[in-house]
Amino acid sequence: APCFPYGLIDPIEKLGALAEKKKLWLHVDACVGGYIAPFVRMNGGDVPPFDFEVPGVLSMSADLHKYGYCAKGASTVLFRSEELRSHMIFDCADWPGGRMVTPTLAGTRPGGAIAAAWAVMNFLGEEGYRAKHRQVTNAREAVEAGVARLGFRVLGRPQLGIVSFTHDEVDPFAVWGKLFERGWFTSLTTEPKGLHLMLSPFHESVTGTYLSDLEWALGEVKAGNEGKKREARYS
Ligand SMILES: Cc1ncc(COP(=O)(O)O)c(C=O)c1O
Incomplete structure (x- = not known):
């Protein structure tokens, strides 16, 4: 939502219904659209349902470094529920160092890019993104x-x-x-x-x-x- 080559959004509602029927995990790649589509819709644009408003959508990715206007190095993946997010957490006690828990498979990461992205998003806010x-x-x-x-x-x-x-x-x-x-x-x-x-x-x-x-x-x-x-x- 959308695809990169044509900028077109797939029929997520239909895919959501199919995923529910087949009991499949539907992930929406909204990498390039996730931080533009909601604001285009707020501005009166005709954007079809593509996110968690579609019941079958269980997770989404949305890139801060694209239409979120942040620097590279921080991005977002969203889950419909805490229970689903728990699958992303790396949690391992099967070694001599005690329990090791990280939010993702990646271990230590610098917080600078995340802080910078937070600052950009707060600076722009809803009005800034809409403009x-x-x-x-x-x-x-x-x-x-x-x-x-x-x-x-x-x-x-x-x-x-x-x-x-x-x-x-x-x-x-x-x-x-x-x-x-x-x-x-x-x-x-x-x-x-x-x-x-x-x-x-x-x-x-x-x-x-x-x-x-x-x-x-x-x-x-x-x-x-x-x-x-x-x-x-x-x-
Ligand atoms: C729809 C979509 N998904 C994923 C990506 C990959 O993004 P990146 O290379 O920044 O991880 C892109 C890049 O434009 C994209 O348009």
Whole structure:
């Protein structure tokens, strides 16, 4: 919720019902969406149920270092109940050092990243996240409308900060290459071949520039001036 390539949220309600029926543990990977989706919904966005409001969801991951705007090194995994969380605790007495209990499999960890994340979250608060995510939504909506005007096809109906789009007549990778020449280091999808953007609040102020460079890149590719092509490879 959502997936990284297209920014689309899976049908969690249906998966939840299936998990309940089959007595399975449903974990929602909300790594990239967990700290944006609730605030987009508060801002009036159309976000389908994806979290513990779906009865079958037993755990979720949500990354603080993505749309939580915190530094890397601290993140969150949430459980529906204390009983379920107890499975994450490492608790071992079968050695000569006495009982060893840690909250996760990882042992000693620095608290600095956790403290920094706590500070960022308290600094931003609900209002701060809503404001930042409004900017992300504005950027996404401007990109969606702009690329559609240029003849690209947005993949699915993204609701958060990721948008991917393809073109039925030109090679999106060639367009990516032209954009790179102008300093746009963005991403790609491979199925289908498409351009991929993960938007942050700052991008609201540069969507106009991006779209005019995209129009230029498209024109160049249509005219046969392809330039550098990107390999379809992720690392
Ligand atoms: C849906 C999803 N899950 C997991 C991850 C992995 O995140 P990380 O590499 O920060 O652990 C990502 C990264 O973007 C993601 O989008």
